[in-house]
Amino acid sequence: MAFSFRQLKYFVATAEAGQVSQAAIQLNITQSAVTAAIRELEEVLVMRLFVRHPHGMVLTDSGRRFLRHAYGILANVEEAMLLSNWESDFRGSLSVAATYTVMGYFLPAHLRRLAALYPQLEIRLYELPRAEIETGLLQHDFDVAVLLSSNVDNPALQLESIISSPRRLWLPAQHPLLSNPAPTLQDIAGEPYIMLTVDEAEQTALRYWEPTSLQPAVWVRTSSVEAVRSMVANGSGVSILSDMVYRPWSLEGRRIETVNLPDQVPPMTLGLAWKAQAEISPSIALFRDYFHQQFLSPSSSQRSTGTR
Structure with a gap:
């Protein structure tokens, strides 16, 4: 028995969102459909892809390895669909x-x-x-x-x-601000901040901090997104970055969580x-x-x- 394209899509969405509920919202389907697809995929692969926690879904080592393959399969399918329309x-x-x-x-x-x-x-x-x-x-x-x-x-x-x-607040797992449904820049100002500098990221950040009369408590500046990812995941500080550069795992395999921010932080x-x-x-x-x-x-x- 083979796995399906649908199961791969639901698996990837859950891996990226870290929660079945968020994956279901993104896919515009029910949570039970996501849960069933992941269970079926695990049965086909005969491996456990996630560890279920009260606050979400965490990929196992096998799940992280399979995610890389899933990205490749989905990209190839999408490319094949494009080719059928764009010769x-x-x-x-x-x-x-x-x-x-x-x-x-x-x-x-x-x-x-x-x-x-x-x-x-x-x-x-x-x-x-x-x-x-x-x-x-x-x-x-x-x-x-x-x-x-x-x-x-x-x-x-x-x-x-x-x-x-969208730009969101990046946090390490189990950070206290994860329980705040709408943290403000004032809440974030009290945290050590990892400031990305590449592509004018610091100048852009300071533009949306300026109207609040607050400043981020910059602990370190770096031009490396991977450095930001690792330092946030390891609990050294927080950061605000866009979904484009977000990945849920650092190079060490630690989880990075995200929280929505107020409208004053532009996409x-x-x-x-x-x-x-x-x-x-x-x-x-x-x-x-x-x-x-x-x-x-x-x-x-x-x-x-x-x-x-």
Whole structure:
């Protein structure tokens, strides 16, 4: 007996959410359906995937290993479904610039799909800070960029947002603030804070702290998301980061929990940028159309609201 695509989807959603109830909300199904799918999957695999705790579901070592395979299977199925709708003999080239966060946590899977859909589209890729990307776009060094559009304020560039990724409070397991359904920045100000600095993350954070007349009690600054993940998971402090870079486990296998924040903490917006009033080449148009199909079409509305 084989496992099903549905069981894999429910398993991954539960692993990422850490709770059956949250997975059910994301999937728009009942909790009993999620529970049954996971039980069936465990029976097929003859292994225990989760340890059930009062506060949620924690992956076993076997569950963590299987999660990596599940991601790959789901990605391959999605790619196969795309291929059935997008076959093309398009030829062209495109120079694409991206910032660190986009390159590390968003773009690789889409580059893989684009290569499968358009094997004769040559994409030249560059990772640079936002300011250098903006200059490069205006000087025609790059055709298009994928960056954190919420950081861009340049009237010479045309922007098109494609994803809005909520920012949440990251906490270690069993932290007292997990029992607070709506912690405020005042609550967080009393905690040691792990400040991410890459891609202007610190400047962005200080902008939404400033109106409160509060400051985060920064314990350490780091350009590494993995360092933030490990330090939060190990109980050294808390942080506020977007769902795009969230993973529920540190490299040491410790759990990172998240809590929703008030509206004063804005989401992180990711989008495309190109020189305003420049001619849109067929390659740029194809690149834009791909992301429209992925995130801006009605059928993709659920996908565009979260990347956890």
